Amino acid sequence: MDDTAVWKIPPAEIEERSFAIIDQEAGQHGWEPAAWTVVRRLVHTSADFDYVKDTVISPGAVEAGVAAIRGGPLILTDTKMALSGVNRSNLASWNAELLCLVDDERVVRAAGETSSTRAQAAVDVAFQEHVTAGRPTIWAVGNAPTALYRLMERLRADPALPEPALVVGLPVGFVNAFESKRDLAASGIRHFITNLSRKGGSNVAAATINALAKLALQAQA
Numbered sequence: 001m002d003d004t005a006v007w008k009i010p011p012a013e014i015e016e017r018s019f020a021i022i023d024q025e026a027g028q029h030g031w032e033p034a035a036w037t038v039v040r041r042l043v044h045t046s047a048d049f050d051y052v053k054d055t056v057i058s059p060g061a062v063e064a065g066v067a068a069i070r071g072g073p074l075i076l077t078d079t080k081m082a083l084s085g086v087n088r089s090n091l092a093s094w095n096a097e098l099l100c101l102v103d104d105e106r107v108v109r110a111a112g113e114t115s116s117t118r119a120q121a122a123v124d125v126a127f128q129e130h131v132t133a134g135r136p137t138i139w140a141v142g143n144a145p146t147a148l149y150r151l152m153e154r155l156r157a158d159p160a161l162p163e164p165a166l167v168v169g170l171p172v173g174f175v176n177a178f179e180s181k182r183d184l185a186a187s188g189i190r191h192f193i194t195n196l197s198r199k200g201g202s203n204v205a206a207a208t209i210n211a212l213a214k215l216a217l218q219a220q221a
Helices: 011-026 033-046 050-054 061-070 080-085 088-094 105-114 118-129 145-157 177-185 202-220
Strands: 055-057 074-077 097-100 137-141 166-169 192-195
Touching (some): 074 080, 080 097, 080 202, 118 145, 137 202, 145 177, 166 202
Parallel strands (some): 166 192
16 A cells, blocks of 8 residues: 555645635634635634634724735735745735835834834834835734834824724734734724734734735635
């Protein structure tokens, strides 16, 4: 018997079988289909079913994210890992721009001068140099609570700033990760996707964008 036949499975079949397992084990989860596409992708990426009960999606957030992607968005990530995890080919139809500023020289300088994190300083540079009125913007935060807090602070302080089309707030960790997501859910930002736990990460932030891009492609078909 050739044992390799057990594990030599085409990639598309692996994903299909994985989703079938997730659907079966999640049971009656209560998510509507589009939102479940996102939540299921989080479970698939992390192998963690806690996302089924801990994820919070504001009303209209999935639809807003899909519309933003189809509008040629600026997608800002807090880490290069999140940036590299986004499937660019699924975004190519809409000329989306993906950007991570943590290594930008202005960010590095500002972080040093203010003793802040680069992720926090990157939010300021993004607003100064890249975020413009009329272009949909998606923020994907998977690592740094400081980025999420600074984003909320800037938006609260200056109502004239362009409102994000969507905030994906999924920072991971023990210091202010849960708190930043709790505060995002209560912040008044209209469209957000987050989870109320310490869990998160760049991988699930990227997975959220990928799920929305898949939905956008399905809407186009």
